[in-house]
Amino acid sequence: MSQHLKRLEQRLRAARADVEARGETFYPGPSRVHLAAFPPKERWDDWVELDSRAWPARQERRFMLVPTTCFNCESACGLLAYVDRDSLQVRKFEGNPEHPGSRGRNCAKGPATLNQITDPDRILYPLKRAGARGEGRWERVSWDEVLDTLAARIRAAIQEGRPNEVMYHVGRPGEDGFTERVLAAWGVDGHNSHTNICSSGGRAGYHYWMGLDRPSPDYANADVILLISAHLESGHYFNPHAQRIVEARERGAKVIVIDVRLSNTATHADHWISPQPGSEAAILLAIARHLMATGRHNREFMRDWWNWREYLARERPQLEPTFESFERAFLELYAEYTFEFAAAESGVPAATLRELAELIAGAGPRLATHNWRSAAAGNEGGWQVSRCLFLLNAMTGAVAVEGGVFPNAWNKFVPRPIYTPPHPPQWNELTWPVEYPLAMNELSFLLPHFLKEGRGRLDVYFTRVYNPVWTNPDGFSWIEALTDESRVGLHVALTPTWSETAFFADYVLPMGHSSERHDLHSYETHDAQWLGFRQPVLRAARGRLGEEITDTRAVNPGEVWEENEFWMELSWRIDPDGALGIRKYFESKQRPGQRLTVDEYYAWIFENSVPGLPERAAAEGLTPLEWMRRYGAFEISRKVGPLHQQPVPEAELDDLHVDGLGRAYSSAPRPAPTNVVPLPTPDPDPEGRRPVGIELHGRIVRGFPTPSGRLEFYSRTLAEWGWPEFAVPTYIRSHVHPANLAGDQVVLIPTFRLPVQIHTRSANAKWLDDIAHTNPLWIHPRDALRWGGIRTGDPVRVETELGYFVLKAWVTEGIRPGVVACSHHMGRWKPAQVGRGQGQMMATVDLDHDDTRWRMRRLSGVKPYQSSDPDTARIWWTDVGVHQNLTFGVHPDPISGMHCWHQAVRVRRAEPGDAPGDIMVDTARSAEIYRNWLEKTRSAFRVSPDGTRRPYWLLRPLKPGHDAYQLPEATPR
Numbered sequence: 001m002s003q004h005l006k007r008l009e010q011r012l013r014a015a016r017a018d019v020e021a022r023g024e025t026f027y028p029g030p031s032r033v034h035l036a037a038f039p040p041k042e043r044w045d046d047w048v049e050l051d052s053r054a055w056p057a058r059q060e061r062r063f064m065l066v067p068t069t070c071f072n073c074e075s076a077c078g079l080l081a082y083v084d085r086d087s088l089q090v091r092k093f094e095g096n097p098e099h100p101g102s103r104g105r106n107c108a109k110g111p112a113t114l115n116q117i118t119d120p121d122r123i124l125y126p127l128k129r130a131g132a133r134g135e136g137r138w139e140r141v142s143w144d145e146v147l148d149t150l151a152a153r154i155r156a157a158i159q160e161g162r163p164n165e166v167m168y169h170v171g172r173p174g175e176d177g178f179t180e181r182v183l184a185a186w187g188v189d190g191h192n193s194h195t196n197i198c199s200s201g202g203r204a205g206y207h208y209w210m211g212l213d214r215p216s217p218d219y220a221n222a223d224v225i226l227l228i229s230a231h232l233e234s235g236h237y238f239n240p241h242a243q244r245i246v247e248a249r250e251r252g253a254k255v256i257v258i259d260v261r262l263s264n265t266a267t268h269a270d271h272w273i274s275p276q277p278g279s280e281a282a283i284l285l286a287i288a289r290h291l292m293a294t295g296r297h298n299r300e301f302m303r304d305w306w307n308w309r310e311y312l313a314r315e316r317p318q319l320e321p322t323f324e325s326f327e328r329a330f331l332e333l334y335a336e337y338t339f340e341f342a343a344a345e346s347g348v349p350a351a352t353l354r355e356l357a358e359l360i361a362g363a364g365p366r367l368a369t370h371n372w373r374s375a376a377a378g379n380e381g382g383w384q385v386s387r388c389l390f391l392l393n394a395m396t397g398a399v400a401v402e403g404g405v406f407p408n409a410w411n412k413f414v415p416r417p418i419y420t421p422p423h424p425p426q427w428n429e430l431t432w433p434v435e436y437p438l439a440m441n442e443l444s445f446l447l448p449h450f451l452k453e454g455r456g457r458l459d460v461y462f463t464r465v466y467n468p469v470w471t472n473p474d475g476f477s478w479i480e481a482l483t484d485e486s487r488v489g490l491h492v493a494l495t496p497t498w499s500e501t502a503f504f505a506d507y508v509l510p511m512g513h514s515s516e517r518h519d520l521h522s523y524e525t526h527d528a529q530w531l532g533f534r535q536p537v538l539r540a541a542r543g544r545l546g547e548e549i550t551d552t553r554a555v556n557p558g559e560v561w562e563e564n565e566f567w568m569e570l571s572w573r574i575d576p577d578g579a580l581g582i583r584k585y586f587e588s589k590q591r592p593g594q595r596l597t598v599d600e601y602y603a604w605i606f607e608n609s610v611p612g613l614p615e616r617a618a619a620e621g622l623t624p625l626e627w628m629r630r631y632g633a634f635e636i637s638r639k640v641g642p643l644h645q646q647p648v649p650e651a652e653l654d655d656l657h658v659d660g661l662g663r664a665y666s667s668a669p670r671p672a673p674t675n676v677v678p679l680p681t682p683d684p685d686p687e688g689r690r691p692v693g694i695e696l697h698g699r700i701v702r703g704f705p706t707p708s709g710r711l712e713f714y715s716r717t718l719a720e721w722g723w724p725e726f727a728v729p730t731y732i733r734s735h736v737h738p739a740n741l742a743g744d745q746v747v748l749i750p751t752f753r754l755p756v757q758i759h760t761r762s763a764n765a766k767w768l769d770d771i772a773h774t775n776p777l778w779i780h781p782r783d784a785l786r787w788g789g790i791r792t793g794d795p796v797r798v799e800t801e802l803g804y805f806v807l808k809a810w811v812t813e814g815i816r817p818g819v820v821a822c823s824h825h826m827g828r829w830k831p832a833q834v835g836r837g838q839g840q841m842m843a844t845v846d847l848d849h850d851d852t853r854w855r856m857r858r859l860s861g862v863k864p865y866q867s868s869d870p871d872t873a874r875i876w877w878t879d880v881g882v883h884q885n886l887t888f889g890v891h892p893d894p895i896s897g898m899h900c901w902h903q904a905v906r907v908r909r910a911e912p913g914d915a916p917g918d919i920m921v922d923t924a925r926s927a928e929i930y931r932n933w934l935e936k937t938r939s940a941f942r943v944s945p946d947g948t949r950r951p952y953w954l955l956r957p958l959k960p961g962h963d964a965y966q967l968p969e970a971t972p973r
């Protein structure tokens, strides 16, 4: 760095320290030296900029700056909409400097929200199919007709005792629990999510350790950052995390990336290793063993916070119950995990692994680690990757300390809502089947197979910002299910854009993008708690001008709605007279007898449930709702710290009982919750006292929300529920382990994201499409040579267990030999008969089938077209990649339920007549694969220790009462 730059950096730091000492937000600005590169918030009502298009004339434009929250991934970064004061149109989006998570910064997808709201192909009105499902003919209908039709069907299902026939299947939730509470109010166990094709593998590993299913790494203060993912470019909460990782690197922290692919993240690492896919847990266990063998583990932390006594009592009862015994037992347990063993499994030299282990040992408790999708989502047993990763944190004491990893709920704040309906009274076997008692989330991607087997049917099926035909594996089975009206009575797609799934809907209902809807969020971006508010920015802007808007459709384009108002109105119509007990959860408290409005809903939360917000708002002469509409985010606390060490108040210790392992129970009533972050509910003791904490050094402290109250190195749950061999962190050989591959097969990595794409909803984000629009097959030069001298751009055929797909090759040293990779972000398509769809990224295809044999042939790629946006006439790309997921069978992990995405494939040159984008699949074969993987499970009928379906303490989005957990008297599956 030059002297000049160093001086600038010093000035920047000094300026920042000065501003932050006054408790104000520092706006560093893109140049890194400006003192006010962001518009100061005092001037957000009337901000003046020169019109770039008028250059060289100095023409002023006046804006109102209105905050909202980005909806283009789960990070929920703050955005500022620049609303033109003359036209009341949004002209651009930039970062919101008042947002504690993103701090004014965004990735490319945030500003591209402008493309989405001005998308010339977006759906503007409610549509009803006019022909057969999938035929592509639609007619415009009114919202009233839609609401009355849906309300009547849902009411009938509830009244006739068929509540499980109503299902809401969500892709990107983008909110914290609103819709779950709607379903709870209906008494329907109908929540279904995409999580088992996304993150449940990662979640399971964390959940068994600490009772919470997500990590909150404190990257900014770490000395070593260990990532098993492409976290800097596309990880979970990645922009807020990426900026903190970059800060840590500036301080001198080292970044280690374990990724088979040379991702953008790997290019920024100090150490990048590319192991054999699925071997990650072996590497982590070798490092763990090294820490213990060399005495670099944190003995004090482990002695206090691990459930090592429980492990010894149950697994090694012959040993003396001392920590020293446990240390010896640990070394015996992991004796085989030498660096040489890990090297043999991973292909990474033992010396390199030892070097990494030393680096990690040197970090002590300043070790921030993360694994989310990646290896945990790719492999059978992938959930053990995050479990073995967190083992390193647990050994070094890097848990809930500066620079370590916090449990997510401690860095998250979900406020108590105006109403909290009870969870539903019944169990839904279509989402929580008996074969998967330990699944972290709903077995969503098996739904077509369950429907075909007759396990149930759906009368009203909502897909909401979810595109299972394209996103899930085995998409042709989804098409078969969705086109069968005996299995799916009514399919309602709630979506802002056309999707491969919406083509097979009965109703397509236009929902708003991030500047067109209300939602609340709080995510674990760092050691703090904050609340973000998404809002329809034109509603807020017109509110500032004194207009009262009571229906978001009044400011959105066409008849685009928002879901909050939609669900409230639908619920109101389901129960018009209150007889079903639903209406009371949607009734105004201020105006009894009338429906709740979003203004009242959020005003109540901000006034009653967010500590500090009413006072902060009052200081500026605003109501809490006005304050949130003005600034978009509120920081509740910084430096939350080690909540597990908090003493339990005396009032909660009535009738205290501490068991032999130090678990403390009490009969005191549960205190009123201050927020509603879902916490596990460990079982009471035999006398019915509830667990309140653990005894530590003579005090009762909170501990962790696990059955033992400690970090669970040993999981009694796994041991008692049929998987004793995995009760401790373990290496499970993947379904794509070399021993499971035929000689001519290689591993396909199909999971990685492109940093500038957003699954379904970026299909017409033109700035993003311009950057990234296709997904070639990454092939190492050595493999390209052995497969006949394949060169970049050559068409290749990839054969999977269901069929094949054809795509172009990209020969690169950025991938390990013997492994190929293809991003899942591309390959969007529309059948020829459905019209333009999303014209900027959807190829036109011929979709045909002969019984179970499906064939997709690309008729054309994308091309320039005339629309309200002149840029669509400038489209220069034609190739939009291949939809590889159609050719994948379902691979549910028998424990976590996670779809194991990696594939064993054969790669060869394309055949004459093959064209990129072509696909062939036999769904009879996919049914066979479904049954094969079902064989791996251990049904609750066989393994449940207490006659229930699932351990009650495990998290579940909607949690029925205890009665519903009882297994039925039925023939075991």
Ligand code: SF4
Residues within 6 Å of the ligand: 070, 071, 072, 073, 074, 075, 076, 077, 102, 105, 106, 107, 108, 109, 110, 111, 237, 238, 239, 240
């Ligand atoms: S990381 Fe990018 S896409 Fe995700 S919320 Fe932030 S700005 Fe939006």
